[in-house]
Amino acid sequence: MRVDYHVHTKLCGHARGEMRQYVEAAIEMGIVKLGFADHTPLPPEKKDPGLAMDEAQVEGYVEAVLALRDEYKGQIEIALGFEADYIPGYEEEIERIISPYPVDYVYGSVHFLGDWAYDSPYEREQYSRWDPDQLYSLYFDTLCKAAKTGLFDIMAHPDLIKKFNYWPNGPLEPYWQQTAAVFKESKVAIELNSSGWHREVGKAYPELGFLEACCKAGVPVTFGSDAHAPEEVGRDFKLAMETLKEAGYRQIAAFHKRSYTLVPIGV
Numbered sequence: 001m002r003v004d005y006h007v008h009t010k011l012c013g014h015a016r017g018e019m020r021q022y023v024e025a026a027i028e029m030g031i032v033k034l035g036f037a038d039h040t041p042l043p044p045e046k047k048d049p050g051l052a053m054d055e056a057q058v059e060g061y062v063e064a065v066l067a068l069r070d071e072y073k074g075q076i077e078i079a080l081g082f083e084a085d086y087i088p089g090y091e092e093e094i095e096r097i098i099s100p101y102p103v104d105y106v107y108g109s110v111h112f113l114g115d116w117a118y119d120s121p122y123e124r125e126q127y128s129r130w131d132p133d134q135l136y137s138l139y140f141d142t143l144c145k146a147a148k149t150g151l152f153d154i155m156a157h158p159d160l161i162k163k164f165n166y167w168p169n170g171p172l173e174p175y176w177q178q179t180a181a182v183f184k185e186s187k188v189a190i191e192l193n194s195s196g197w198h199r200e201v202g203k204a205y206p207e208l209g210f211l212e213a214c215c216k217a218g219v220p221v222t223f224g225s226d227a228h229a230p231e232e233v234g235r236d237f238k239l240a241m242e243t244l245k246e247a248g249y250r251q252i253a254a255f256h257k258r259s260y261t262l263v264p265i266g267v
């Protein structure tokens with residue numbers, strides 16, 4: 001079944017196009033379930049209109065998603081999601097912001113290591129200050145802490161730290177094994193995020209070996225394009241499903257009201 005749960009809107013300040021155009025593009029691609037997952041507001045010290053919606057915009061975002069869900073009923077199923085940053089100390093605020101709404105799932109993202117927005121091209125020079133093994137260790141440790149909060153249903157782009165092609169000297173397998181075990185224990189799913197194929201690293205998030213470790217551990221997987229423009233909706237879905245099969249998956253997770261059912265992988 002074709003799904004895409006990771007679609008942004010221009011409310012986050014770095015996506016373009018109308019929400020309706022994303023829906024139309026999804027219908028054209030044969031997507032059965034489309035989920036909007038725009039960035040939740042950031043804490044005051046990280047607030048940036050180019051990164052996430054403002055708290056005052058949350059209600060309008062939800063209303064727009066629900067209105068499109070009604071309007072396109074029978075043509076496509078539209079889910080209400082969010083992509084929330086894991087920022088230690090900000091957990092209760094995230095909960096407070098999203099709890100009034102009939103949310104289908106929340107993506108948990110690690111975009112910050114301390115104050116460093118490590119995936120921002122503007123802060124890229126900071127990689128040179130790090131020992132790559134220590135950096136990977138901190139990244140996966142933070143990702144595991146995020147999964148353990150219980151705030152999130154799906155861990156977004158679970159090895160985003162490779163975005164600019166920085167790699168540790170040591171093996172990656174131990175990180176994958178430990179993280180997959182924590183994901184299983186924390187009852188979170190992961191996504192195969194196809195945007196990495198279009199970044200400098202040129203690979204999907206996560207690596208095939210990480211997917212295999214998650215599959216072996218019994219962690220469910222779903223698909224997200226991380227579309228920031230209508231034409232990116234469902235991008236690389238076919239290749240993504242082939243990759244998932246290669247990793248051992250036969251089903252993907254479909255989300256409704258913060259729980260999931262498994263549906264067959266199909267292209």
Ligand SMILES: [Zn+2]
Nearest residue numbers: 083109156157
């Ligand atoms: Zn993200």
Ligand SMILES: [Zn+2]
Nearest residue numbers: 006008083226
């Ligand atoms: Zn995203």
